[in-house]
Amino acid sequence: MVDTSKSAREETTSRTDVIDAVKDNYIRTVDEIAKVQPQYLQSISNLQLDYIQTTKNLIQTAFSAQKQVASNVNAPANPYADIFVKQANEMTNNAIRAVGINNQLTINALDAARENLKIYNRSIDAVSDFGTNVAKAWAAFYTQSQQQFTR
Known part of the structure; x- marks a missing residue:
């Protein structure tokens, strides 16, 4: 007579070993x-700094x-030189302010994305816990059902 509980345990262990190996x-x-x-970040940063320096040199x-x-x-x-210089300075200042605002918006968007990832991670944990609890409850119910029939 074959011990079915032993082979079932070995089969379960084999399955969990495979899952653990893939996860690892x-x-x-x-x-x-x-x-x-x-x-990568350092290389990209260095490349950006080189581009900036090259642009300034150009x-x-x-x-x-x-x-x-x-x-x-x-x-x-040129009688209009002073007016041109003043307007060029104003346009440059406006462009610099716009870049600053854009940078802050981008940083805020990246921070929001990080927060969303944290929330998503907590959601994954909650769904996993729920799935584990459902599986445990189902296994307990199934085991009890099987025990009633084997008596």
Whole structure:
């Protein structure tokens, strides 16, 4: 006579071992991705800083050449130069304020996304707990039902 409870336990253990192995492999994979994430961020940050420096250098060089050409030309003074400079400064200040507002909105959106992930994570835990409790209740009910029939 075969001990069915022993083979059932072995089968259950085998299934849980497979589930644990798959879960562990997923977690290891995510951990490996997380290890390189700071390196990616640093590389992206360095690239951005290089682009910024290159752009500033391009602007300096281009306007230096224009300034040199303008200083060598004998032309009458522009009566609207002061107005143009004032308006250019106002437009630049407005653009800088708009960028600042956009940055703050982006940061707020990213913070809200992080909060939503935290809420989602808590929801996953709650649903998992509920599913576990349902499975335990069903297993207890099933076990009791089987015991009634085997008596």
